Amino acid sequence: MYVDTKQRLDTADAISDSGFAPRTVGRYHGTRAPRHVDDTAWTDYLAAARTRIERFDSHEVLFHEDDTADHLYEVASGSIMLYRLLADGRRQVVDILSAGDLFGMSVTGVYDCSAETLVPSDVRVLDKREIERSADLQNHVNRCLMGRIEALHSHAVLLGRKSAAERVASFLMRFVPNRGMIGCTGPKAAGGDDKVVVLRMTRQEIADYLGLTIETVSRVLSDLKRRGIISIEKNDRIRLPDVCRVCRLTGIH
Amino acid sequence: MYVDTKQRLDTADAISDSGFAPRTVGRYHGTRAPRHVDDTAWTDYLAAARTRIERFDSHEVLFHEDDTADHLYEVASGSIMLYRLLADGRRQVVDILSAGDLFGMSVTGVYDCSAETLVPSDVRVLDKREIERSADLQNHVNRCLMGRIEALHSHAVLLGRKSAAERVASFLMRFVPNRGMIGCTGPKAAGGDDKVVVLRMTRQEIADYLGLTIETVSRVLSDLKRRGIISIEKNDRIRLPDVCRVCRLTGIH
DNA sequence: CGTAAACTTGACGGCTCTCAAATATGGTGG
DNA sequence: CCACCATATTTGAGAGCCGTCAAGTTTACG
Incomplete structure (x- = not known):
């Protein structure tokens, strides 16, 4: 029988090579090296909170799976993918986000997946405690989460049955x-x-x-x-x- | 070549038969026939809202994909599956819920999937407008949604890469x-x-x-x-x- | 223009699907 | 309690979609 199937890498090498991301070694231009841009141009819902915008290049990693989740993010422009890795290097991109989408929410206090830009992107960063302060903001977060859930349902159909x-x-x-x-x-x-x-x-x-x-x-x-x-x-x-x-x-x- | 792959039913018959749910005809003991149980025993977070509990038998459908989404549900006991169907009858169960989980949230105003009990279940039903009234409740909804998202991420990895x-x-x-x-x-x-x-x-x-x-x-x-x-x-x-x-x-x- | 990375294409094998039949399970009525 | 039936599950044989491995080819970029 075959032991671990699908989309695995030539294990030991590539793993020790970059620590993650099979067959994608070299596309990671260093992690977490954003340039600070500005504090203006807030969206309606985030206007009340203290936020900042960070700009990321293409294929920069915003955070890794298992990092402590202390920030909440909103895509201001560009696009971000969320992915998870299995121990042998198989990767699944679980979601793709574009302008207006929120990410980085966590119940466990730890990110459940990694986040990486697909293209140069502006990302609004706020402390996760901010959301508890404003009812409007909470409501907005709620609607965003529901939208993600519907997208994930569609994606499950795609992955499971298409x-x-x-x-x-x-x-x-x-x-x-x-x-x-x-x-x-x-x-x-x-x-x-x-x-x-x-x-x-x-x-x-x-x-x-x-x-x-x-x-x-x-x-x-x-x-x-x-x-x-x-x-x-x-x-x-x-x-x-x-x-x-x-x-x-x-x-x- | 084989035309449409995976898990389809012997099309025309079964579809016209019950309208949905391939190979599961006969397990649907009629839809939406709950008995009213009581209004007490509220959970902490839902205490403030006016709610009722409905009891469902095994394999009853609470709502269908595309029904107008006017209610929010919480599993009080038992377990519920959410699924989507493709036009040719292929089915994907997108989530399985148990006590404490919320479902029925929608951004579009229409349910994006069907909900069916796996076992006899008690389900708390509330008007979706209720959640906007209480900040605590919104916060609770938020945490539940985040939990679903993490579960859906895991499920995407399972479906895509395992x-x-x-x-x-x-x-x-x-x-x-x-x-x-x-x-x-x-x-x-x-x-x-x-x-x-x-x-x-x-x-x-x-x-x-x-x-x-x-x-x-x-x-x-x-x-x-x-x-x-x-x-x-x-x-x-x-x-x-x-x-x-x-x-x-x-x-x- | 030269090198590396990304992408395409081909050959082949195997995991999982399809189709079909046998067996087990559960409920019903005698 | 047991025969009987419908349904659920298991098992088998065969096929095919998609993964793996291994070239080519194109693109990107200095």
Whole structure:
């Protein structure tokens, strides 16, 4: 029988190499080296609290799994991935956050996953005790948490029940607002139904998010290209000439 | 090639049959038929709000995906599963809740998944507007939501990166408190390290939770039995003669 | 222009799914 | 209490999707 399956690295080496993150060694440009930016431009809900904004480069780690959780974060711009690692190096990206999303909440006092920027990002940082002071802020946090839960439910369906092709199609649809979900506007009556999506993620990150390997992600994309469903303008710029067609491949309908 | 993969039902029939829930037809003893029980015995946090407790039988549906979300629920006793369905009948159980857990929160105003009892359960029901009234209650809701998010993160790792054997082992460890997670007490010094777990779920429900098929779940359990790692006393009563041994199969260590 | 990293492609194997049948379990009525 | 039936579970055989390993090829960047 085979002992530990899926997406593991050539264990001992890579682990001792960087301490984590299989096959991604070298993309970690040092951790926690933000430049202080400013204290203005607060959002509505966070206006009452004392906050600061920190700017991070691409692929910087904000915190690691098991670090003590003393801060709460809000994505001001850019995008952040949350991931967990198994002891043998398998990685699962559990969530991808964009502007307005909160993260860093913890019941245990310790972060349950690591947070890393996918692109240069501005992140608002506040002390976690701040939220207890304002009812409005608590309410806002609440709504954000519910939103994350719904996203995680969708992701569980994707990981548990969708084929590789369906996962990739669902992933592409993430970048098309108001399509493929409730309240889908459908293809615009006049004109075509095409859309260019910019992934801003490596194949490894996509694979780790979708519970696949980079080879499978690559093969599915090549297949979609061959069938004329997408065209790859740049590695992370993908044109969907017919959004509806992609949507029908997600497994949702 | 096979068209739509994984865990689908013999489509047209079963769908038109009950409207949902593949292979589970007949376990739905009618929906929304709770008996009113009492209004006392409130928990600390919900004491301030006007609530009622409803009692449900095993496998009753509390609400369906897409129902308008006007209530908030708390499990008082028993256990509830939340699941989503794909159009072709594939089901994914996204969460399993027990006493103290909240559910039914929604940002969209519509439930994002269905809720069904696994065993006879008491459920506290409150109007969702109630939570906005009390800061303490909001804080409590917050903590519950964070707990769900951490559980969903774990589940994403399981669904995305674990083998069938690891999933089943992880599932069994759910029923052993304070083991296999942070703060694991380890095997008690004196005496053995055995434990009897009562699943109170069908193989289909376990499979739909773990992102597997019923047959795979069964095969893994048979294999664990053959290797002496578990013994099956009844279909849903499983003895773990060596908890640590099961824990080492979860893929976490 | 040269090197390293990222990505693609191919060959192959295996874990898990599908389909099918046998066995066990649980509830019901005689 | 026991035969009988429907349902749940187990087991078997075979297939296929996707992972692994190992090249190529392209891209990125100094």
